Amino acid sequence: MLDDPLERLHDAARRTRELARERAATGLGHDDADDDVGTIGTDGAVGFDPFPLLRALHANGVRAVVIGQVAGIMHGSTELTGDLDLLWDGDPAQAPALAAAFASVGARLADDVVLEPAAFLRPKVDFTSPGVGGDCCTPALPWGDLRVREFLDRAMTAVGPGGLEVHYLTRQDLIRMRRAVGRPKDLRRADELERLA
Template sequence: MDDAFDPLPILKVLAAHRVRFVVIGGYAAFLQHAPFLTNDVDITPDQSAANLERLSAALTELDARIRTQSDPEGLPFNHNAASLAGVRVWNLTTPHGDLDISFVPNGTTGYDDLAADATDATIHGVTIQVASLADIIRSKQAANRPKDQRVLPTLREILAYRHAKNRA
């Protein structure tokens, strides 16, 4: 929709609707102090029907649309808990930037797996769960995309530094 990426309104709406989710991917790595910029928010939501209904309401408020290369405004779509659960990955756009929903990211078994080691982060008063750096690395290794391979050495270095610092 708009080329401006502002994750805060997206996170605020998800939090206001009490959606249970873990932030994953590049934005999660950025929140873990990785020096890479990203232009979207990736999340893994809890797949319970009640949570997916809350997610559907949040997506409606966000005016989320299916992202396509041919239409920068995205394609409108109707959704509810069942339809959201019926697709493994949603690539969406909002007026605040892109939002990708992955129910079972590569190298993981989904929300419960990621939530187990996630940390809470508060961004301008909004508290969210952020995937652990180890889980981000695990998922990026499993995805094995060129863009993931480029950032993995730095992410591993940050994780090793943290482990060394915690042992000292």
């Protein structure tokens, strides 16, 4: 297994693109993903590359934390994904930089939401871009008993070429989040993360 979290993600993104290269379009987006298979079974897997958006977030000084299966992959999970889910603190002062990062990669927001700073102050906004789609969430999204603002404070940072910094949940916080959501894929992936620990 690769030791570096960003190398793991590069490798997983490459394998995802290879897997989906010859697949016929399904018309399914990340919100249509099966609760067992996940977004690897959707059109989000075609051309999957989270790095342009991750680099744009870094270049714009945005501290968004990777959650979901991309974070799982960074911790060593072998399951592939077709989306990128993010958590940020929801501070209105940071919203312009967040909007600029998304705009710089040609992202669009779902449901005809205008890509402007105010849009990111919602508890959750869905997005698509040429390389990746997913959710961008704040702690205002109902997370049950989880104190996800504390998850942000504990997040880890992987550093890549050119000083790229990618923030992602700790293994334990990701496991907590997986168990709280409780879909079959989440429980399976939580079990895998516990074995990897």
